Amino acid sequence: MTQGLAGVPLSLEPLTKKDYTSDQEVRWCPGCGDYAVLATFQSMMATLGIKRENTVIISGIGCSSRFPYYVDTYGMHSIHGRAPSIATGVAISRPDLNVWVVTGDGDALSIGGNHLMHTLRRNVNVTIMLFNNRIYGLTKGQYSPTSELGKVTKSTPYGSLDTPFNPVSLALGAEATFVARTIDSDRKHLAEVLTAAAEHRGASLVEIYQNCPIFNDDAFATLKGPDGVLISLRHGEPIVFGGGEYCVIRDAQGEIRVAPTADVDPSHIVVHDETRTDPSQAFALSRLTEPGVLRQAPIGIFRRVERPTYDDLVRDQIAAVKADDTEAALKSVIAGSATWEAHERPA
Ligand SMILES: Cc1ncc(C[n+]2csc(CCOP(=O)(O)OP(=O)(O)O)c2C)c(N)n1
Numbered sequence: 450m451t452q453g454l455a456g457v458p459l460s461l462e463p464l465t466k467k468d469y470t471s472d473q474e475v476r477w478c479p480g481c482g483d484y485a486v487l488a489t490f491q492s493m494m495a496t497l498g499i500k501r502e503n504t505v506i507i508s509g510i511g512c513s514s515r516f517p518y519y520v521d522t523y524g525m526h527s528i529h530g531r532a533p534s535i536a537t538g539v540a541i542s543r544p545d546l547n548v549w550v551v552t553g554d555g556d557a558l559s560i561g562g563n564h565l566m567h568t569l570r571r572n573v574n575v576t577i578m579l580f581n582n583r584i585y586g587l588t589k590g591q592y593s594p595t596s597e598l599g600k601v602t603k604s605t606p607y608g609s610l611d612t613p614f615n616p617v618s619l620a621l622g623a624e625a626t627f628v629a630r631t632i633d634s635d636r637k638h639l640a641e642v643l644t645a646a647a648e649h650r651g652a653s654l655v656e657i658y659q660n661c662p663i664f665n666d667d668a669f670a671t672l673k674g675p676d677g678v679l680i681s682l683r684h685g686e687p688i689v690f691g692g693g694e695y696c697v698i699r700d701a702q703g704e705i706r707v708a709p710t711a712d713v714d715p716s717h718i719v720v721h722d723e724t725r726t727d728p729s730q731a732f733a734l735s736r737l738t739e740p741g742v743l744r745q746a747p748i749g750i751f752r753r754v755e756r757p758t759y760d761d762l763v764r765d766q767i768a769a770v771k772a773d774d775t776e777a778a779l780k781s782v783i784a785g786s787a788t789w790e791a792h793e794r795p796a
Pocket residue numbers: 510511512513514529552553554555556557560580582584585586587588593
């Protein structure tokens with residue numbers, strides 16, 4: 450059993466995608482990118498082979514947050530933006546569960562921004578799937594924190610004035626120990642990244658580029674088309690893309706940038722190392738994502754490092770306190786360091 454899932458029991462029977470398919474009618478619009486993620490997740494979970502009753506999926510509010518209904522495991526369609534906090538409680542109290550969070554760009558980064566950030570910072574052992582369609586889908590097409598500058602929507606009729614978040618950069622800045630990006634149209638890549646995220650012990654954030662054909666169709670079309678560039682990050686490999694024509698280099702000024710492979714000294718090509726403790730290179734790679742109409746974006750695992758998890762630390766602390774004299778410990782906590790006794794003034 451891999452480290453992230455240590456303590457979670459394996460199924461005695463082999464599982465199939467069907468075992469992970471619930472009897473609920475899927476209520477997403479035809480062509481929604483969420484279908485591909487759901488199907489990939491159901492197959493991936495069967496391959497992972499852990500007990501279904503030891504899996505829990507906690508979501509916030511949004512189209513993507515309907516996910517737990519459709520997977521035959523435990524689940525909770527919770528409160529807008531609060532799924533990471535609820536998942537934190539579950540992960541602390543039940544180390545035998547494999548805990549997933551499903552959220553959208555609105556749910557995670559608007560109302561839930563604070564909750565997401567602190568779950569990442571604390572390194573709670575949960576796997577977060579952030580469905581990024583760059584719009585509010587459920588509420589019918591308002592701009593979101595990942596919508597591009599100038600985006601015209603129902604709530605920004607003259608164009609958005611907000612600089613969008615780059616969720617990968619945000620997660621790296623929040624000290625996340627596992628940060629990755631994948632895309633709904635590449636099921637093999639999705640499955641690979643989600644498996645690695647589940648196997649990581651600590652908070653994993655996976656941004657999933659997800660098409661919403663109804664309110665933000667083709668948000669990723671340029672990226673996938675002939676003029677678009679998906680930069681695939683593979684640990685231990687030089688970052689080369691576009692059929693070898695382009696690469697990522699660290700230039701003489703120390704900057705990470707894209708260059709034509711024919712023009713560079715091969716020793717300047719960056720060899721991807723997702724295990725670097727210092728997140729600055731992963732952050733520089735995340736900045737290769739174009740913020741406007743997406744024409745270029747790295748996908749893959751940006752960062753995978755080890756750090757003690759919050760839930761393990763909490764359980765250890767509780768055990769240590771309980772090992773001492775519990776009553777005395779409780780009294781001293783209640784008394785604190787700034788209590789005093791009041792006596793009647795002597796006559
Ligand atoms: C407290 C609260 N505020 C606002 C809403 C309205 N609301 C529901 S879903 C949503 C945003 C959904 O967008 P996103 O997270 O991107 O999910 P998507 O529907 O695109 O999958 C909002 C603002 C709500 N349900 N509850």
